[in-house]
Amino acid sequence: MVRKTKEEAEQTRKGLIEAARAVFHEHGVVRSTLDKIARTAGVTRGAVYWHFQNKAELFFAMREDVFAPMIERTDALLFSADYADPLDAIEASVTEFFRVLEDCAVVREVFEIMISRCEYVDEFASVQEEAGRPALTFLAKIERMYRLAAEKGTLRSCISPEDAARDTWAFTSGLLHLSLGCQRETGLEAQIPGMIRRHMALRRV
C-alpha cells in the first residue's frame, strides 16, 4: 500500500500524532523511538519522515493539536459577555480548564507528557519557552480581568489587581502540576472545583 489519497494521508498523519501521544506517554519523549511510534500507528518510519522532519516536529504537532483548542475554549469563557462580574469569568474559565483536563484523556495525556515525560534540553529547550508563553499571557489576561473587577468594585479593595492576578496565576499553575505531576490517586481532582471556588471567594467583596 502506497500513494494514498490526500484524505488517507491526512489520516496517517493524525494516526502518527495519536501514536506519538501514546508512546510518548508510556516511555517518555527521549526513549520513544520513531520506529515504535510508526509501528503503533501501523506504518513504518518512512511515513514519519514523510510527514515530519524529525521527532521534535512530531512533538510540536502533537502539542499544538491540543493546546490551541484548549486556550480558545478557556478564553471564550474568560472574555464571555455572559458574566457581569469579571471574577465569575475567571472562575468559570479556570474551572473549565480543569474540567476538560479531567474529562478528556487526550488532553490530559498531552499535559502529562509536557509536565513529567519530557526533558526540556537541546531541541526541546524551545518548547519550554513556547509553553511558558501561554502561561505569561494567561497572567496578563487575568490581570486585565482583575483590573476590570476592581473598577466594577467586585474585587476586595485591599487587594491590587496585579497581586490578585499573580496569586491566581501561581495557584493555577500549582494546581495543574499537583494534579498531574505527583498527586494522582489522592482524590485531588474531586476537590479542584471547590478549591477554585474558595480561592476566588477570598478576593470577592
Added chain:
Amino acid sequence: MVRKTKEEAEQTRKGLIEAARAVFHEHGVVRSTLDKIARTAGVTRGAVYWHFQNKAELFFAMREDVFAPMIERTDALLFSADYADPLDAIEASVTEFFRVLEDCAVVREVFEIMISRCEYVDEFASVQEEAGRPALTFLAKIERMYRLAAEKGTLRSCISPEDAARDTWAFTSGLLHLSLGCQRETGLEAQIPGMIRRHMALRRV
C-alpha cells in the same frame, strides 16, 4: 591510580554526584550517559558502577543530597518557637525555601533537573511518587499550622484551615514551577517574597 583510601573513595562518590548534577542539568537525565558523567568527574564508568547500581540510583543519591537538608531547613522555621503567630512561621518557611532556591545554585540545579529535565517513566516513575510525598507532607504540615492559627485567632474566620492550606499548597507549588520551569529571565524571582507576603496577608485577620 587505583585502590584509594576510604576518604578518597568518598570524594570520588561526591564527585560523581556533582558531575551527575552538571551533566543531567545540561543534557537531561535520559541523554546523559554514564560515560560522560564519569569523565566529567575524572574517572571511568567502572567507578560509577562501583558506587552505584545504575543511573537511577545515582539520580536518587543526587536528589537526596539536596532534598533532605532543604526539608530540614524549612521545617525548622515552620515549627520554630520564635513565631507567636503560626502564619508568620508559614510565611518564613516558604520565603526561606525560595530564598535558598535562588541563592544556592546547587539546589536550584537539582530542582530544575527534577522539574524539567527528567522523564518520569519506567525506573524513574517511582521518583515522581517519592517527590510527591514531600509535597503531601508539606500540605499536612501547613494544615496543622493553619489550624493552630485558627485556634489562636490569627486566621481569618471566613477561611477554614484546610482550605487555606490547600490554597497555599497550590500557590507554593505553582511558584516553584513557574520560577524554575518557564519564567526564567522575567524577573519573577525578585517578586516572589512580595507575592508570598501578600498571599499570606490575604488570610490574616
Added chain:
DNA sequence: GATTATAAACATTCAAGGATGTATGTAAAA
C-alpha cells in the same frame, strides 16, 4: 476519455555511531 508523466506517500535498506551491563584485570590499602 484514454494515456502518460510526475510526484506523493510511503517501505526498505544501509551506514555509522553510541550506550549499557558485565566480566575481567590490577595495584594498593587494610
Added chain:
DNA sequence: TTTTACATACATCCTTGAATGTTTATAATC
C-alpha cells in the same frame, strides 16, 4: 593475603538519518 576501588575490554543491542525502491493518485496532454 585478601579486599577494595576502580580501569579496561567485550558483547549485545538500539537508534537515527539518509538513500533508495515502489506503487499509485492525479493532473496534464492528446
